[in-house]
Amino acid sequence: MQNLITLRYFACRGRAQALRYMLIDQGIEFVDERLPLDPNWPARKNDPTVSGPFGALPVLHWDGHQVAETLPIAGYLSRRLGQYVGLSDEEIARREMVASSAYLDVIRPLAEMVWQHGAPAGDADWHAWLTRHTQLVLGRLLRFEQLLAATSGAFFSGASPSAADHFVFEAVDWCRMLLGAPALVMLERCPRLVALGGAMVARPQLRIYVDSDQRPTTLTGNPREFEVRSRLLAATS
Numbered sequence: 001m002q003n004l005i006t007l008r009y010f011a012c013r014g015r016a017q018a019l020r021y022m023l024i025d026q027g028i029e030f031v032d033e034r035l036p037l038d039p040n041w042p043a044r045k046n047d048p049t050v051s052g053p054f055g056a057l058p059v060l061h062w063d064g065h066q067v068a069e070t071l072p073i074a075g076y077l078s079r080r081l082g083q084y085v086g087l088s089d090e091e092i093a094r095r096e097m098v099a100s101s102a103y104l105d106v107i108r109p110l111a112e113m114v115w116q117h118g119a120p121a122g123d124a125d126w127h128a129w130l131t132r133h134t135q136l137v138l139g140r141l142l143r144f145e146q147l148l149a150a151t152s153g154a155f156f157s158g159a160s161p162s163a164a165d166h167f168v169f170e171a172v173d174w175c176r177m178l179l180g181a182p183a184l185v186m187l188e189r190c191p192r193l194v195a196l197g198g199a200m201v202a203r204p205q206l207r208i209y210v211d212s213d214q215r216p217t218t219l220t221g222n223p224r225e226f227e228v229r230s231r232l233l234a235a236t237s
């Protein structure tokens with residue numbers, strides 16, 4: 001019997017996109033429920049059947065089970081999708097640490113950069129702040145490259161991707177979209193990460209998805225995102 005799966009998030013890529021990739025990549029049918037950030041949100045936030053025990057998204061429903069929090073959802077999906085079968089505790093930890101770093105050290109600070117514009121407009125220290133944070137975030141890509149060099153196969157998990165790969169794939173995309181030139185310079189030093197991205201979009205289900213218009217066009221729910229993105233790209237180029 002087909003599982004009943006819903007992944008609920010807002011209508012942007014945000015914290016949920018790597019989770020969407022995990023399900024799509026394996027051809028899993030699911031409801032990709034996208035809530036608007038509108039005046040109805042406070043009521044939904046206070047409804048644990050919608051926004052889970054913490055009043056925040058993403059939330060996953062798998063048959064009768066509900067899981068909240070991005071990284072635990074990724075771990076749950078990894079187990080449900082059989083990605084950990086036959087792996088040692090250490091091999092699992094290695095994949096989870098990569099997914100965690102891509103999410104917490106790259107995607108999340110970049111999302112905060114979009115929400116907060118980095119710093120108040122006109123702040124004299126803004127460029128220095130941006131340079132420092134750009135270096136910190138992009139430094140992570142180099143670490144991923146080094147870890148990837150120590151594995152055989154195109155992915156952190158060998159011949160086929162797991163959560164680590166979907167999160168790194170998404171993290172690299174955020175760097176390209178928000179940090180422009182410095183991200184491209186860093187990626188010249190990361191041929192394995194670039195190849196991972198190529199191998200990811202060559203996966204049949206992901207190919208169809210990224211070529212379609214199903215992927216959200218915005219990274220965050222910030223209504224001023226495109227203006228902020230232009231500002232970030234101009235400042236970092």
Ligand SMILES: N[C@@H](CCC(=O)N[C@@H](CS)C(=O)NCC(=O)O)C(=O)O
Nearest residue numbers: 014015045055056057058069070071
């Ligand atoms: N620790 C959670 C944080 C979840 C979170 O803060 N989600 C945001 C959306 S990006 C949210 O639901 N914000 C609305 C609110 O808190 O009212 C995770 O990593 O998933």
